[in-house]
Amino acid sequence: VSTQSTWGNSQKVKMVFHLIGPAVFIAGGALKLTIKAYRYVKQQNTSMSLGKKFYPGGFYKPMTRHEAYLILNLREYSHPDRVKEAHRKLMMLNHPDNGGSTYLATKINEAKETLLKGPY
Numbered sequence: 692v693s694t695q696s697t698w699g700n701s702q703k704v705k706m707v708f709h710l711i712g713p714a715v716f717i718a719g720g721a722l723k724l725t726i727k728a729y730r731y732v733k734q735q736n737t738s739m740s741l742g743k744k745f746y747p748g749g750f751y752k753p754m755t756r757h758e759a760y761l762i763l764n765l766r767e768y769s770h771p772d773r774v775k776e777a778h779r780k781l782m783m784l785n786h787p788d789n790g791g792s793t794y795l796a797t798k799i800n801e802a803k804e805t806l807l808k809g810p811y
Contacts (some may be wrong), residue, residue, distance in 0.1 A: 720728060750798060753788075754801050754802060754803075754805045755785075756805060756806060758802070759800075759802035759806045760806070762781075762799060762800070762802040763778060763781065763803070764777060765777055765806075769806075771804070771806075771807055774803060774806045774807060775803070775807075778800075778803040781799045782796065782799055782800075785803070
């Protein structure tokens with residue numbers, strides 16, 4: 692019986708553990724950092740959809756121009772053509788005949804009226 696073959700297997704086992712050990716350590720560290728990042732984002736209470744943060748408030752009784760721009764997702768003092776186009780896109784998505792909310796459709800229409808009636 693040769694001692695060489697037993698010694699060779701022992702070295703192979705050690706080598707495998709020397710390679711697997713650091714890999715497991717690195718994977719565990721990466722998992723820990725991922726969990727920390729997830730908790731941080733969750734704690735910040737930010738929206739994860741495309742990095743946008745949405746308007747947290749409700750609607751004002753007489754709609755302000757600022758609120759109307761927020762509803763239509765436009766910059767302030769946008770051209771009336773852009774207002775009409777943004778209104779059209781939102782109404783296609785939120786029209787009550789297509790299963791949208793009547794309340795939201797009313798607010799979208801009110802936003803368009805607010806922006807088109809005043810000075811540009």
